[in-house]
Amino acid sequence: MTRLALALMWLLHWLPLSWQASLGRCFGHLLYRFGSERRHVALTNLRLCFPELDEGQRDRLARKHFIAFGRSFLERGLLWWAPPQRLRRLVRIEGFEHLERTGGKPTILLVPHFVGLDMGWTRLTLELDMVSIYANQKNLLFNAALLKGRSRFGSSTLLSRQEGTRRALRRMRAGKPFYYLPDMDYGQRDTIFIPFFGVPTATITGLSRLARIAGAVVLPVVTRMQPDGQGYVVDIGAPWQNFPGPSIEADTRRMNAFIEGEVQRMPEQYLWLHKRFKTRPPGVASPY
Numbered sequence: 001m002t003r004l005a006l007a008l009m010w011l012l013h014w015l016p017l018s019w020q021a022s023l024g025r026c027f028g029h030l031l032y033r034f035g036s037e038r039r040h041v042a043l044t045n046l047r048l049c050f051p052e053l054d055e056g057q058r059d060r061l062a063r064k065h066f067i068a069f070g071r072s073f074l075e076r077g078l079l080w081w082a083p084p085q086r087l088r089r090l091v092r093i094e095g096f097e098h099l100e101r102t103g104g105k106p107t108i109l110l111v112p113h114f115v116g117l118d119m120g121w122t123r124l125t126l127e128l129d130m131v132s133i134y135a136n137q138k139n140l141l142f143n144a145a146l147l148k149g150r151s152r153f154g155s156s157t158l159l160s161r162q163e164g165t166r167r168a169l170r171r172m173r174a175g176k177p178f179y180y181l182p183d184m185d186y187g188q189r190d191t192i193f194i195p196f197f198g199v200p201t202a203t204i205t206g207l208s209r210l211a212r213i214a215g216a217v218v219l220p221v222v223t224r225m226q227p228d229g230q231g232y233v234v235d236i237g238a239p240w241q242n243f244p245g246p247s248i249e250a251d252t253r254r255m256n257a258f259i260e261g262e263v264q265r266m267p268e269q270y271l272w273l274h275k276r277f278k279t280r281p282p283g284v285a286s287p288y
Contacts (some may be wrong), residue, residue, distance in 0.1 A: 002141045013077035018089055018229030020075050025228075028070025032063055041270040042066070044287050049197035050267075064268035068225055072115035078182035079122040080149035091123035093222075093263045095236035098219055099128075099177065102239070106216035107177040109236075110207060111223075112259045113184060113271040118225030121179055122149060131157040132179035161186075165206060172214055179221075182206055183259055185278045192249060193281055196256045197263075202279035208251030211244045218243050222262050223270055 012020055032039055042065060046058040053061070078087065100108070100261055109130070111117055124130060134150070137143035150158055157171050172178045182204050193200040220237040244251050263270045277287055 001111075002139055004034075006142075006145055007215060009074060010072055010081055011078035013081045016229070017078075017231060020031055020078075021071055021228035023237075024071030025067045026070075026076055028067035029063075031070055034038070035066075038064075038273045041275055041288060045272045045274075045276055048199050049263075054062060061267060062201075062272065064182060065270070065272050068115045068269050069243060069271075069273065071225065072083050074120070076118060077150070080145065080152070081274060083196050084126055084153065087123060087126065088222060088230040091119050092231065093234045093236065096127070097240070098236050100236050102217055102279050104175050106172045106214040108172070108207065108210060108214075108216045108218045109177050109221045110218055110255065110258075111179055111181050111221045112262055113274065114222060114266070114269045115271065116223030116225045116232050116234075116269065117181065118150070119225075119232045122153070122220075122236050123232075124179070125153040125156050129154045129156045129176050130179045131159070131176045132181070133159050133161055133163075133165065133168055135161050147252070165210065169210060169214060170249040172210075172216065177219075178210070178216075179232035180207065180210075182255070183276075185276050188195060188278055191279070192252060194249070194252050194256050196276070197260060199277055200281055200284075201256070203252050203256060204210070205248050207255050208244050208248040211251075212248075220223055220258060220262075224266060 012023065040061065042062045043058060046053070046061055050058065050061070078090065111120065121130070121132065134147070135147060147158060157168075157176065159167050168178055185202055186204055188202060190206065191202040191204050193203065194203040198202070207218065210216060217239045219239050222235050222237075224233045224235060226232060245252070245254065275288055280286055
């Protein structure tokens with residue numbers, strides 16, 4: 001089944017992006033209808049983060065998210081097989097001057113989990129070498145395809161979570177920006193409970209700690225999926241001022257507040273399929 005899915009993605013990458021987007025929308029509708037477990041996770045996350053919405057509004061938002069996710073999944077074939085010139089046309093970078101002005105100083109790119117993050121990674125690897133940490137997928141064949149696709153261009157370094165952050169820190173100190181995705185539930189290790197949309201959320205403190213250890217600058221990077229057929233935009237923000245701040249907790253609060261703001265700009269594109277609130281404070285039951 002995985003080989004068939006990969007073959008289908010390879011065939012689809014030849015189509016115009018508008019056609020792929022239409023197919024991705026259909027795929028998203030199917031995922032929403034038949035993916036009961038992930039639908040439950042998404043609706044639970046939306047209930048916790050947007051209690052002001054009624055059930056119908058959350059359902060509509062969840063459907064939009066599944067469509068965005070379905071699109072991003074099928075359009076990943078472009079990242080794995082499309083030529084560089086096509087990717088440059090389809091994925092535009094804004095704010096690259098902020099990255100150029102770091103002057104080779106250790107740099108952390110703060111990348112929240114929006115559906116376009118893989119588009120952002122691949123597009124940036126056409127311009128420079130980076131380092132990032134990835135989570136191994138349970139499906140070994142898909143995991144191999146994912147890793148190969150993310151390694152197509154340049155000499156970027158991809159490290160598994162099991163290898164930890166020390167090697168990533170060394171690569172960052174050697175001049176490779178760290179494409180860092182810290183907004184997932186990684187369990188209790190190295191986390192503190194910080195509000196995310198008002199919900200106490202197990203949040204890793206790596207952004208603050210790495211910035212302190214390496215003397216790194218932090219640049220936010222958000223990749224936005226545009227309306228059907230209009231491609232993607234990688235938005236590189238200006239370096240954060242006064243970061244790291246007075247404490248690791250304050251820095252982590254600042255990170256979550258920033259991500260909240262970006263989510264509110266395009267809530268349908270944030271990764272609601274992940275059990276973000278799985279790890280709970282002592283005595284608090286899982287909402288899932």
